[in-house]
Amino acid sequence: MKINRLDARLSLAHFYVAFGSILFAGLLGLLQTLVRSELITLPSWINYYQILTGHGVVMALVFTTYFIFGFFYASVAKSTGEFTNKQRKAGWIGFWLLTGGLVLAALMIALNKATVLYTFYAPLQASPFFYIALALIIIGTYFGAFAVISRYRLWKKEHPGEKTPLLAYMAVATLVLWLIATIGVVAAVLFQFLPWAFGWTDTINVALTRTLFWYFGHPLVYFWLLPAYMAWYVMVPKIIGGKVFSDQLARFSFVLFILFSIPVGFHHQLLESGIGEGWKFFQVILTFAVILPSLMTAFALFSTFEIAGRQKGGKGLFGWFKKLPWGDVRFLAPFMGMLIFIPAGAGGIINASHQLNQIVHNTIWVTGHFHITVGGTVAVTFFGISYWIIPHLKGRILTKKMNKIGIYQTVLWAVGMGIMSSAMHISGLLGNPRRTQMTSYNGHEVASSWGAYEMAHAVGGTLLVISLVLFVIVLINLAFFAPKGNEEFPIAEELNPTQQTPNWLENWKLWIGIVFALIFIAYTLPIIDIINNSPPGSSGFKYW
Amino acid sequence: MLHMHKFEKIWMIVGIITLISFLTIVGVQAFSKAEGGEHQGAPSDMTLVDPETVTESAPFNEPGLKQIGENEYELIMVLQSYGFTPGDIEIPQGATVHIKATSLDVVHGFEIAGTTANMMVTPGHVNSMTYTFNEKGSYLILCNEYCGTGHHFMSTNLEVI
Numbered sequence: 105m106k107i108n109r110l111d112a113r114l115s116l117a118h119f120y121v122a123f124g125s126i127l128f129a130g131l132l133g134l135l136q137t138l139v140r141s142e143l144i145t146l147p148s149w150i151n152y153y154q155i156l157t158g159h160g161v162v163m164a165l166v167f168t169t170y171f172i173f174g175f176f177y178a179s180v181a182k183s184t185g186e187f188t189n190k191q192r193k194a195g196w197i198g199f200w201l202l203t204g205g206l207v208l209a210a211l212m213i214a215l216n217k218a219t220v221l222y223t224f225y226a227p228l229q230a231s232p233f234f235y236i237a238l239a240l241i242i243i244g245t246y247f248g249a250f251a252v253i254s255r256y257r258l259w260k261k262e263h264p265g266e267k268t269p270l271l272a273y274m275a276v277a278t279l280v281l282w283l284i285a286t287i288g289v290v291a292a293v294l295f296q297f298l299p300w301a302f303g304w305t306d307t308i309n310v311a312l313t314r315t316l317f318w319y320f321g322h323p324l325v326y327f328w329l330l331p332a333y334m335a336w337y338v339m340v341p342k343i344i345g346g347k348v349f350s351d352q353l354a355r356f357s358f359v360l361f362i363l364f365s366i367p368v369g370f371h372h373q374l375l376e377s378g379i380g381e382g383w384k385f386f387q388v389i390l391t392f393a394v395i396l397p398s399l400m401t402a403f404a405l406f407s408t409f410e411i412a413g414r415q416k417g418g419k420g421l422f423g424w425f426k427k428l429p430w431g432d433v434r435f436l437a438p439f440m441g442m443l444i445f446i447p448a449g450a451g452g453i454i455n456a457s458h459q460l461n462q463i464v465h466n467t468i469w470v471t472g473h474f475h476i477t478v479g480g481t482v483a484v485t486f487f488g489i490s491y492w493i494i495p496h497l498k499g500r501i502l503t504k505k506m507n508k509i510g511i512y513q514t515v516l517w518a519v520g521m522g523i524m525s526s527a528m529h530i531s532g533l534l535g536n537p538r539r540t541q542m543t544s545y546n547g548h549e550v551a552s553s554w555g556a557y558e559m560a561h562a563v564g565g566t567l568l569v570i571s572l573v574l575f576v577i578v579l580i581n582l583a584f585f586a587p588k589g590n591e592e593f594p595i596a597e598e599l600n601p602t603q604q605t606p607n608w609l610e611n612w613k614l615w616i617g618i619v620f621a622l623i624f625i626a627y628t629l630p631i632i633d634i635i636n637n638s639p640p641g642s643s644g645f646k647y648w
Numbered sequence: 649m650l651h652m653h654k655f656e657k658i659w660m661i662v663g664i665i666t667l668i669s670f671l672t673i674v675g676v677q678a679f680s681k682a683e684g685g686e687h688q689g690a691p692s693d694m695t696l697v698d699p700e701t702v703t704e705s706a707p708f709n710e711p712g713l714k715q716i717g718e719n720e721y722e723l724i725m726v727l728q729s730y731g732f733t734p735g736d737i738e739i740p741q742g743a744t745v746h747i748k749a750t751s752l753d754v755v756h757g758f759e760i761a762g763t764t765a766n767m768m769v770t771p772g773h774v775n776s777m778t779y780t781f782n783e784k785g786s787y788l789i790l791c792n793e794y795c796g797t798g799h800h801f802m803s804t805n806l807e808v809i
Contacts, residue, residue, distance in 0.1 A: 151797050221794050225755050227771060228796070310755065310770050352650050374690040375766060377773035381692040385678055392671055399663045403656045453670075458678045459689050462764045466757045466792035535761030537792040542800040550761045550788035603651060639696040639772030645754050647729050647796025 107593075108186035111177060112497040114195045116583075118174030119494060121203065122167050123579055126483070129162035130572045137524070137565035139541060141558035152541035153219045153648060160222030161213065164324075164478070165241060166206050171486050172331045173198070173248045176275045178493055179334070180252050182593050183269035184259040187251060195251040201244030209237035219648035221539065223321070224297070226313045229644025232301035235293050242286050242293075249279045267605050270351055271338050271595060277358040278330040280612065281323055284619060285366055288319030300644060307641025311378040311634045318369030319627065322391075326365040328478055330358065332485035335438055336405055339489070342594035343434045346412030349404040351598045352605040357397035357404075359609065363619050364394040367626035371456040375465050378637075383630045384458070390626060391456045398449060405442060411599070433510035434502070434594070437488025440518050444480040448473065451529070466539075469532025472525040479568075480521045484514060487575060492591050495582045501589035506578050513578065516571040524564025531557035684744065686778040691767040697750050699771035702726060708750055713737055721745045727769050728752035729796045732789055735804035743808075744780045757792035760806065768793065781808045 107115075132155050138144045139152050146152060177195060181187060187195065211233075212218040218234035256276050260268060292313050299305045337354045341347055348354060370387035373379055413424025429435045451473045454460055464470060491510050495502050502510075536543055536554045543558060545551040608614060652660070678689040702708045703726070711724045711733045723745050726733045739745060749758050751771040758775070759766045765779045781787075791802035 153794065153797055153799070156794075219797065225793070228754050228794075310772055314755075314770070350651070350653075353652065353656075356650060373768070375775075376768040377691065377693040377695070377770060377775035379692060380694070381678070381689055384690060384692065385675060388674070389671060392667055395663065395667055396660070399660060400656070403653075403659050407653070407656075457670075457674050459764075460674070461690065462766045465766050466759065466768075535759065535763070535788070535790075537757070537759065537761075537790055539792075539794045540800045545788055545790060545803045548788045548803070548805065549786055606649065637694070637696065640698045640700065642699050642754075642771045645729075645796070647754065647798070 107178060107181045107497065110192055111181040111187050114187075114192060114199070115174045115177040115181070116494075116497050117199055118170045118177065119490070119497075121206070122170035122174060123490070123576055125162050125167040125170065125206075127572050127576050129159050129167060130569050132156075132159040132162070134562075134565045134569045137558070137562040140543065141555070141562040142542070142544075143562060151216070151219065151648065153221065154213055154216055156539065157219055157221050158210070158213050161209055162206075164222050165238075166202075168328045168478070168482070169202065169241065169245060172278075172327070173202075173245070175331055175334075175486075175489060175493070176248070176252050176279075178497060178593075179271045180255050180275055183271040183595065184255055185262075187255055188258070191251040191255050194247045194254075198244045198247030198251065201240050201247060203244075205237045205240030205244060208233055208240065212237060216648060223317065225317075226297065226300075226308045226310050227642035227645050229301055229646055232298060235297045235301055239290070239293050239298075242290060245282065245286070249283060252276065252279055267351075268610060270348065270354060271334060273355055273610070274330065274334045274337070274358055276612075277355075277362060278327060278334075280616065281330070281362045281365060282327045284362075284616070284623075285320050285323035285327065288316040288369075289321075292316035292320075307643055309635070309638050310642050311376075311638065312631070314373060314376070315369065315379070315627075315631060315634060318372040319366070319623075320369075321372060322369050323365045325474070325477065326361055328482045330361060332438070332441060332482045333358075333361075333401060335485050335489050336401070336442060338596055339594045340405070340435060340438050341408045341412070341596035342592075343432065344409065344412045344428055345416065346408045346596065347599040348596045349407045349411075349599055350603070352603065352609065353400055353404060355605060355609045357400045359615050360397035360400075361394065362615060363622060364390055364397070366619060367622045368394070368456075370626075370630075371461075374458060374461045378634060379630055380633070383626070387626055388456055388458050390622070392453070395449075395453070402442075408599075431507075431511070433507050433514060434488055434492050436511055437491070437514045438485045440514055441481040441485035441488070444476050444484065444518065444521070448476040448481055452477070464532055466537060467532035468528045468536045468538045471538045472528025472532060475528065476521060476525045480518070480525070484517055484521075487514060487517070490575075490579060491582070492594065494579055495586055495589075495591035496593045498583050498586075499588055499590065500582060500586040501591045502582060503586055506581055506586065509574060509578050513571050513574040516567055516574070520564045520567030520571055522564070524561050524568065527557040527560035527564065682778075684778075686744075686746075688778075691775050691777040693748075693774050693776045695774040695776075696772060697774055699750075699752065702750055702752050707748065713739070713745075716746075719743045723747045725749040725758070726752055727756040727758065727791065727802075729754060729756075730791070730798040730802040732791075732802070732804045737789075737804070737806045739781055739806065739808050741784050741808055742780070742782060744778060746776065746778050748774055748776045750774045754795050755793050756795050756802070759790050759792040761788040761790055763787070766792070784808050
């Protein structure tokens with residue numbers, strides 16, 4: 105089934121903005137490492153924290169969101185058929201709302217009216233238009249979610265009693281997670297930040313804003329990760345000539361990710377006053393439950409690799425490993441993502457381990473952690489997807505030459521990210537804080553060991569930007585200059601197609617009911633406590 | 649029902665047992681008391697304070713280091729962009745210090761670099777923790793949450809003598 109031209113255009117529009125964003129935000133990131141290592145000083149018309157805000161907002165909220173929707177539109181159109189006019193229109197409304205939000209947010213940051221970083225913690229108070237921009241971005245995603253979910257429902261209506269395509273199921277699961285997660289940030293922006301920034305209310309409940317933000321902030325990372333998992337579960341097996349190890353367990357792991365990624369936000373607030381320690385620990389337990397679907401995923405992927413490798417004649421305990429297509433960037437890039445996820449996941453377990461958090465909290469260790477998770481695992485998998493999805497959508501092919509450059513790009517990215525985030529992890533353990541322009545602290549002896557690591561960040565950052573430039577060059581080639589042809593959209597078949605996938609996996613009411621029950625248990629009492637035992641609120645501060 | 653490969657079952661069971669033992673250790677450490685009876689889990693003080701009147705309310709009307717026992721001290725600290733009050737603190741070696749902190753303005757982070765002394769200081773709340781300084785030397789106290797464009801200047805020295 106070929107993707108309808110109109111749907112391809114919708115998907116491509118999202119990809120183009122995503123690629124432009126990552127290049128721009130990557131340059132901002134490089135500037136940060138150069139400033140922190142004191143290799144350059146910024147001109148007076150821009151400050152470090154503006155750049156930091158821009159880097160965070162554009163990477164975390166813009167690049168990821170655009171890429172994911174571009175990927176979802178293509179995947180759903182491919183696996184369930186073309187969108188109806190109404191659905192496609194909703195997709196475009198979503199695109200323009202996102203873009204409106206992006207332009208407005210960028211303007212506010214550039215004008216130094218929103219130097220609050222991408223977490224926008226109150227009582228630092230940005231211009232109300234910054235919060236409006238964030239709201240536009242989120243509302244935009246709701247239109248996109250409507251398009252995808254209603255296409256899925258239409259497919260179910262068209263195919264009564266049939267199992268839905270795995271790819272579409274996973275996209276819908278990711279969006280269900282997103283819709284439930286964004287309730288927190290929407291509530292904070294609409295009912296707390298906007299009235300306060302406009303001056304309709306004088307003060308804001310700081311503890312509540314932080315709790316609502318992290319209710320959203322943790323599942324946000326799963327919103328980034330699950331599309332990468334889609335590629336690992338469904339596309340990578342096809343690329344290596346294998347099959348989906350287990351359709352039902354793949355679906356089940358996505359359901360578990362929905363359940364255990366939301367009622368866990370307190371693990372970002374472990375060192376905070378105003379939240380009872382018992383509730384923190386309860387959410388730590390739920391946080392750790394997410395390890396279960398992660399273990400299932402790891403097993404499924406490596407089983408797929410082994411089966412495919414053995415079919416190609418791999419012998420012995422590890423002979424199959426050599427038979428994997430290491431020269432194919434469509435495989436190498438997502439594989440690199442999986443590999444990086446092993447230390448990244450371990451780091452996450454450390455961060456969430458209650459009092460262990462005290463050693464690393466708000467140090468640059470944490471920055472290192474999310475640079476290998478999102479910047480490593482997720483981004484490199486997204487690169488791998490881009491290399492075949494762009495030519496597929498444009499009716500061109502991934503040439504040998506571009507594949508080769510893609511391999512260099514992937515390796516360069518992994519090496520750059522390895523250098524940068526290792527240095528971040530190590531110097532974080534020594535106490536080096538995150539989110540700061542300078543770490544000399546008047547030459548204090550404790551801080552004296554950090555300078556060398558700052559230099560390593562700059563080296564890693566430079567490699568990352570070179571890698572990004574290569575990436576964008578290859579994509580421009582693939583989109584506009586590569587030979588015409590039909591690049592494969594890889595969707596693997598099941599290993600055991602006769603195996604029944606239970607209907608309850610597709611019972612969304614059940615899963616949404618359970619996740620709300622978990623949220624209710626984990627959050628109701630502490631939030632009531634935060635509201636009832638709240639201190640007098642805070643007025644806004646503009647310290648920039 | 650779901651079908652799981654035999655090896656995957658073993659893999660999951662080993663994983664679950666590891667997970668439970670790991671969580672048990674974390675849990676015991678979080679809620680057990682230190683020798684002196686001090687709380688040693690994550691700082692989670694529930695005390696409230698009006699951010700507008702911090703400097704008039706006890707104990708923050710008199711920030712500073714106070715001896716409360718034999719080699720035991722209370723350190724009352726007020727944080728604001730971009731400084732710690734009091735600054736340049738001297739503490740005798742081996743002293744146990746009960747730190748109580750709050751913010752006059754935005755969210756700050758209280759960190760003694762390279763130690764486990766680390767907590768968020770949010771306006772409206774008091775946060776507290778206990779730390780024993782067993783080794784002599786200069787310690788760097790810094791703010792580890794962005795608090796404005798002078799954030800990187802927010803630090804002070806703590807000398808253990």
